Amino acid sequence: MTRPAPPPLGMLAELTHRCPLQCPYCSNPLELTRKRDELDTATWQRVFAEAAELGVLQVHLSGGEPAARPDLEALVASCVEHGLYTNLITAGVNLSRARLDALAEAGLDHVQLSIQGASAEVNDRIANLPGAFEKKRAFAAEVTDAGLPLTLNSVIHRHNLHQLPELVELALDLGAGAWRSPTPSTTAGRWRTAPR
């Protein structure tokens, strides 16, 4: 006898494929959805309402880089309106303090910041974005200053494995409540769009 699947607890919302970083292991698909083909604000708002109705309790706003969406504040507000616990998964390089404050104001519950390495040299090489590490450090300080709980996450592979202790140190240093390493995805979708 088969039983219906229980309602999901969480939903990962990939708001966009756009991202200022170019990590080689990025799980974005080979053919990136173009900006004009992304779901618009109203559609996402409907999706959040339906997800909450279905029994979803937590929404993870991700991408790509969710901050590439100018309507991120409105999307967070919509999640909050439907009682959804809202987690922002960001690379932390293109979110101004003013926007962060607006997101906190809208009711954002938690920020998860991706870190590619424990030093500027390693981080910026993997992310293929000079200056990213310093921006991430500054962003982490702003998150905790805004009173939001912070988690760091890092994909671990042979180019940053040697920095494992430093990554944990860094998380403590930045006031993160936790540091995690998600299972790295097996697709490397950025190869075609961003040859290294």
Added chain:
Amino acid sequence: MSPSAPALAEEAIVRLPRGVRLREDRARGGWVLLAPERVFQLDPVAREVLSRVDGERDIGAIVDDLAAAFAAPRERILGDVRAMLADLILKQVLEVV
């Protein structure tokens, strides 16, 4: 090294930290505590205790209220509440004001 549970005085005041929320789970029934990447399904006892945690009343007052509401011995409730709250503090979903 595992952190040990804090000793909670009756005068201690606790609250849910930013990033932790208590809400009803209508789809599954019951109440849940939502925290970064975690969902705690609460039993009815935990719900009764946490719904009285407002960051203003101290633990003694919460226990008084529970003892009156459930006509149960205060000492036993105090012990249970202390243990439950200390455990939630260890799990980082509750903080002392």
